Amino acid sequence: MNSNKIAVITGASRGIGAETAKLFARNGYAVCINYLSNEQAAENIKSEILKDGGRCITVKADVSVASEVIHLFETVDQELGCLSVLVNNAAILKNQCRLEEISEERFDLVLKTNVMSCFLCCKEAVKRMSTKYNGAGGTIVNVSSGAARSGSPNEYIDYAASKGAVDTLTRGLSLEVAAEGIRVNGVRPGFIYTDMHASGGEPNRVDRLKSKIPMQRGGQPTEVAEAIYWLASDSSSYATGTFY
Numbered sequence: 048m049n050s051n052k053i054a055v056i057t058g059a060s061r062g063i064g065a066e067t068a069k070l071f072a073r074n075g076y077a078v079c080i081n082y083l084s085n086e087q088a089a090e091n092i093k094s095e096i097l098k099d100g101g102r103c104i105t106v107k108a109d110v111s112v113a114s115e116v117i118h119l120f121e122t123v124d125q126e127l128g129c130l131s132v133l134v135n136n137a138a139i140l141k142n143q144c145r146l147e148e149i150s151e152e153r154f155d156l157v158l159k160t161n162v163m164s165c166f167l168c169c170k171e172a173v174k175r176m177s178t179k180y181n182g183a184g185g186t187i188v189n190v191s192s193g194a195a196r197s198g199s200p201n202e203y204i205d206y207a208a209s210k211g212a213v214d215t216l217t218r219g220l221s222l223e224v225a226a227e228g229i230r231v232n233g234v235r236p237g238f239i240y241t242d243m244h245a246s247g248g249e250p251n252r253v254d255r256l257k258s259k260i261p262m263q264r265g266g267q268p269t270e271v272a273e274a275i276y277w278l279a280s281d282s283s284s285y286a287t288g289t290f291y
Contacts, residue, residue: 053127054279055119057081057110057168058137060089062241063190066272067134068092072101074276077127080105081119081137102127110137110164120171129183132279133172135165135213136190140206154205161209162216165189169220169231177227184228186279189217190271191290193237210235214290221288230287232278239266 054071058064060082069092072078078096080103082089089105096103106122108115123130138161141153169187176185194203195210214233221231274291277283 051128052131053077053079053123053129054132054134055079055081055123055130055168055172056134056136057164058083059134060085060092063236063239063268063271063275064134064136065092066268067136067275068103069096070269070272070276071132071279072096072103073099074280076132077102079103079119079123079127081108081110083107083109083137110168111159113167116164116167116171120168120175124175130172130175131183131185133168133185133187134190134275134279135168135187137161137164138190138192138206138209140203143202145201146204149205157203157205158209158212161206162212165213165216169216173220173224173227173229176229177224179227182228185230187220187229187231188275188278189213189231189233190275191217191233191235193235195235217290218288225287230278230283232283232286232288233290234271234274234278235290236271237266239268239271241268 054076056064056068056078059068059080068078068080080089080092082105086107093103093105104126106119108119110116139157141157172187174180176182178184191213192210194207195214197207198204199207217231217233224231278286278291
């Protein structure tokens, strides 16, 4: 058990983020559930964690905005303590379409939400974790996507591009802070049953595509949460700059 460890999970009111928050709590972490708008969903996850004897807070913050990210991390400092783990999970995607149908405003919003949020949260985490700043070390797990490799043609190239940027940030940061006690890794979920597919305009997308998957099924958020937890734990102590 990790009774003295603290995890911040962005976008944790649903899907992969929610399952990750619950898994960390079950393993003794104090958890901060970050959310943008769905307060009730975040509070429901918090209540479930508290009912099971865990320690948890919720913090509303748009993690693509620097001032709100600072507020998020300062709240964790004050209410929970010294950060151990950051999971950058917050992300959006928009309706499926071809590249020429993507507006400049949409492209900007997707990259700001998915990339800027990762950058800003990593920045605050490094300030707290790095031995360069008298921190005790820690781990960062960035949730990317299989779209970073496939490019998501005819669906959401903007989302794919944002996740490619997250992959590059992950690799660069891992090399930059490896000697400062911080490990940085990424998870690239494939076809997972989450509400995000509805945001893209096709709620049943996983079922449509599952025949192309070697295991002939989509994945569950809990399975991705297990990969995230492993990368954040001491079990993966020799892994940094890697993707799963």
